[in-house]
Amino acid sequence: MGSWIHLVFWLLFAAGLWAARGRTVFWPLLALGLLLLFNELFTPGFFALEVRGGHLYGTRIDILNEGAKIMLLGLGLTLVIATGGVDLSVGATMAIAGAVAAQALVAAHLSPGLAILAALVAAALAGAWNGLLVAVLRIPPIVATLILMVAGRGIAQLITGGQIITFADPVLGYLGNGWFLGLPFTLTVVLLAFGLTALLTRRTALGLFIEAIGESETASRYTGLPARTVKFFVYVFSGVCAGVAGLIAAGNIHSADANHAGLYLELDAIIAAVVGGTSLAGGRFYLAGALVGALLMQTLTTTLYALNVSADVATVPKALVILAACLLQSPQFRARLTRRKSPGAA
Amino acid sequence: MKLSPSPACRSALALGLALAHPALALTVGFSQVGAESGWRTANTSSIKAEAAKRQVTLRFSDAQQKQENQIKALRSFVAQGVDVIAFSPVVETGWEPVLREIKQAGIPVVLTDRAVAVSDPGLFATFIGSDFVEEGRRAGRWLAQKTGGKAVIAELVGTPGSAPAIDRKKGFEEILGAHPEMKIVLSQSGDFTRAKGKEVMEAFLKSPQGRQVTALFAHNDDMALGAIQAIEEAGLKPGQDIIIVSIDGVRDAFVAMAAGKLNCSVECNPLIGPQLFDLAAAVAAGQPVPHRVPVAEGVYDQSQAAAALPNRQY
Numbered sequence: 001m002g003s004w005i006h007l008v009f010w011l012l013f014a015a016g017l018w019a020a021r022g023r024t025v026f027w028p029l030l031a032l033g034l035l036l037l038f039n040e041l042f043t044p045g046f047f048a049l050e051v052r053g054g055h056l057y058g059t060r061i062d063i064l065n066e067g068a069k070i071m072l073l074g075l076g077l078t079l080v081i082a083t084g085g086v087d088l089s090v091g092a093t094m095a096i097a098g099a100v101a102a103q104a105l106v107a108a109h110l111s112p113g114l115a116i117l118a119a120l121v122a123a124a125l126a127g128a129w130n131g132l133l134v135a136v137l138r139i140p141p142i143v144a145t146l147i148l149m150v151a152g153r154g155i156a157q158l159i160t161g162g163q164i165i166t167f168a169d170p171v172l173g174y175l176g177n178g179w180f181l182g183l184p185f186t187l188t189v190v191l192l193a194f195g196l197t198a199l200l201t202r203r204t205a206l207g208l209f210i211e212a213i214g215e216s217e218t219a220s221r222y223t224g225l226p227a228r229t230v231k232f233f234v235y236v237f238s239g240v241c242a243g244v245a246g247l248i249a250a251g252n253i254h255s256a257d258a259n260h261a262g263l264y265l266e267l268d269a270i271i272a273a274v275v276g277g278t279s280l281a282g283g284r285f286y287l288a289g290a291l292v293g294a295l296l297m298q299t300l301t302t303t304l305y306a307l308n309v310s311a312d313v314a315t316v317p318k319a320l321v322i323l324a325a326c327l328l329q330s331p332q333f334r335a336r337l338t339r340r341k342s343p344g345a346a
Numbered sequence: 347m348k349l350s351p352s353p354a355c356r357s358a359l360a361l362g363l364a365l366a367h368p369a370l371a372l373t374v375g376f377s378q379v380g381a382e383s384g385w386r387t388a389n390t391s392s393i394k395a396e397a398a399k400r401q402v403t404l405r406f407s408d409a410q411q412k413q414e415n416q417i418k419a420l421r422s423f424v425a426q427g428v429d430v431i432a433f434s435p436v437v438e439t440g441w442e443p444v445l446r447e448i449k450q451a452g453i454p455v456v457l458t459d460r461a462v463a464v465s466d467p468g469l470f471a472t473f474i475g476s477d478f479v480e481e482g483r484r485a486g487r488w489l490a491q492k493t494g495g496k497a498v499i500a501e502l503v504g505t506p507g508s509a510p511a512i513d514r515k516k517g518f519e520e521i522l523g524a525h526p527e528m529k530i531v532l533s534q535s536g537d538f539t540r541a542k543g544k545e546v547m548e549a550f551l552k553s554p555q556g557r558q559v560t561a562l563f564a565h566n567d568d569m570a571l572g573a574i575q576a577i578e579e580a581g582l583k584p585g586q587d588i589i590i591v592s593i594d595g596v597r598d599a600f601v602a603m604a605a606g607k608l609n610c611s612v613e614c615n616p617l618i619g620p621q622l623f624d625l626a627a628a629v630a631a632g633q634p635v636p637h638r639v640p641v642a643e644g645v646y647d648q649s650q651a652a653a654a655l656p657n658r659q660y
Binding site for chain 1: 358361372384386387403503507532533534535537538540541542544545546548549552553554555557566571572576579581598603652
């Protein structure tokens with residue numbers, strides 16, 4: 001039965017690639033496919049899949065579960081990057097959300113629902129702070145969000161009093177560790193967030209607004225777009241996405257670790273968005289591409305663990321794969337490659 | 347050294363404090379690195395509490411991770427004429443000039459927790475701190491005893507390049523050298539965090555070598571606590587199917603030991619207050635002290651965990 005599922009997996013992947021041909025998401029999907037193929041050939045046990053404790057158990061399931069944080073951050077960042085901005089503070093916002101939720105449960109004895117709400121409100125406030133600096137005070141996004149990237153972790157530390165706050169709450173635990181239909185519950189969260197974001201941006205004019213503002217803010221304002229408001233709320237959205245990711249991170253280990261939660265994860269998420277086809281110059285975004293890019297990043301990390309590559313040097317192969325994925329995404333590079341292969345074609 | 351002026355007060359103190367503390371009303375200047383972790387917070391409160399208990403006048407200064415702040419604090423301690431200066435250096439290098447100034451002022455220096463690189467070891471009187479290599483050895487010895495010298499080991503390494511990660515690995519491997527049937531088959535960095543410890547252990551358990559693993563050595567408790575969750579999610583029993591030993595002795599590790607999920611935690615003790623002020627009193631009185639003093643640290647297993655739990659302060 002195992003080999004059956006294995007075959008179906010590859011057929012589905014191939015079908016996905018075929019369906020995506022000619023679209024931007026094809027390239028990160030191809031990179032992911034090549035990385036999985038590498039694992040098929042060289043990593044023993046990578047494709048093992050079994051049912052344990054009533055749910056699926058295997059490396060690919062781990063990738064979906066651990067990758068959920070990068071996927072969520074990637075969704076928020078994709079929209080921010082589409083407006084020509086960037087949000088470096090999402091890792092710190094994750095730490096704040098986790099800290100607020102843990103302290104709401106442990107110190108304030110709130111119900112899990114209220115704790116989650118408090119964490120999301122805190123994350124939205126963090127996003128609103130960024131939005132205020134960028135959209136209203138016109139501070140360059142890389143500087144504006146750097147402020148919270150640095151200060152946010154301090155705020156999270158203040159909330160936890162410098163300690164790791166451990167909690168036993170089953171609801172928050174379910175968010176990070178639970179199983180739904182045999183798959184990690186985090187996957188459901190990601191798909192819901194993706195569905196909502198896609199609906200809001202692609203079924204309404206909002207996506208066009210965001211892209212227009214990213215292309216030229218002045219021109220879009222002259223055409224009557226509420227450029228500032230849109231920008232502001234894009235940062236709030238990114239903050240909320242980071243808040244959900246922070247809740248997942250805390251739930252996953254049943255504790256809020258303000259020092260380390262989401263540390264450097266903003267970089268993985270930015271790479272995920274860029275590998276997914278979203279241009280750092282703004283003006284274009286691909287939500288599905290960001291999800292595939294995030295899966296690529298997580299697959300890469302997990303592959304290096306599975307191959308037992310020493311952490312001292314693991315960053316080098318990681319960087320090489322990311323470089324290859326970025327090159328695959330670059331139309332200029334692809335054009336050059338095909339030109340060289342067929343010199344006769346004019 | 348200043349003695350208490352009032353004889354009545356002095357006799358009252360002498361009643362409370364036995365001969366072990368001859369230096370009454372000692373003034374100690376202490377410069378702390380900062381407050382970056384729970385371990386450090388416990389370190390600070392131990393020093394403050396012990397100073398209050400012994401009626402030592404403590405001039406405490408927080409360097410907020412900056413060497414310049416620390417040098418300023420040390421100079422101000424000299425200006426105030428304290429009896430002993432103690433500090434936990436932010437970085438290893440760059441201390442020669444200020445240590446020379448302190449030496450000229452005739453004030454003895456006690457280093458805590460971290461060492462300095464200086465050309466003349468006479469620039470400080472003594473260094474009290476944990477011996478990370480010994481902690482690794484203790485973990486190795488405990489595991490060898492528990493498993494009868496037979497184990498297939500997965501190792502969760504600390505942050506690459508950090509002193510505790512390098513030294514704990516070294517000490518542990520030293521012990522393995524004497525036990526040919528104990529082998530590390532998987533070794534990866536979990537960055538000293540719970541989340542990474544869990545993520546790496548998940549990957550370990552799915553690899554062919556990981557399925558053979560009978561023991562786990564984690565360079566700190568937090569990584570072990572993350573790994574315990576990964577082991578449970580794989581349907582295995584942490585503490586039974588996989589024997590787990592880690593280092594630090596944080597409170598949550600004792601909770602896990604009491605629940606039977608962690609087997610052993612080697613203490614890395616931040617509560618150095620009593621030892622520090624014993625040393626301070628000795629150097630102030632001009633008594634000879636060893637140049638390197640290890641912190642009093644224990645090894646705890648499940649049989650002691652429940653009893654020790656209520657007293658854990660970090």
